[in-house]
Amino acid sequence: MPVPITLRVDQKLKDHLAKLSGLRRMPMNKLINQALTQFVHQETTSLQEELEASLAVLKEYQKSDPIFDQAIESVVNAETSTLDDPAQGTVEFPEDYETTKRLRGLLSA
Numbered sequence: 001m002p003v004p005i006t007l008r009v010d011q012k013l014k015d016h017l018a019k020l021s022g023l024r025r026m027p028m029n030k031l032i033n034q035a036l037t038q039f040v041h042q043e044t045t046s047l048q049e050e051l052e053a054s055l056a057v058l059k060e061y062q063k064s065d066p067i068f069d070q071a072i073e074s075v076v077n078a079e080t081s082t083l084d085d086p087a088q089g090t091v092e093f094p095e096d097y098e099t100t101k102r103l104r105g106l107l108s109a
Contacts, residue, residue, distance in 0.1 A: 007032070
């Protein structure tokens with residue numbers, strides 16, 4: 001079931017659509033729907049091809065790397081564990097800085 005949407009286009013594009021609509025003897029709405037349908041189909045196909053190519057590269061890498069599964073498992077374990085993660089770093093508070101310590105020492109003297 002068609003639903004209404006608001007669409008903002010340049011005046012030039014609207015004028016061209018109006019001319020094309022007259023030449024094709026087809027409502028502008030139908031022209032826009034056809035164009036959007038074609039665009040979505042092309043983009044979906046293109047994206048699918050890109051994803052399949054990326055997947056093929058990953059599968060090739062997986063075949064060439066004997067510890068790929070182990071590496072993935074290690075990453076998953078590290079991200080799901082509650083142990084400290086050294087890759088996450090540590091939080092430094094202002095009072096940990098040497099200048100803060102010295103300033104506090106001067107102020108309390």
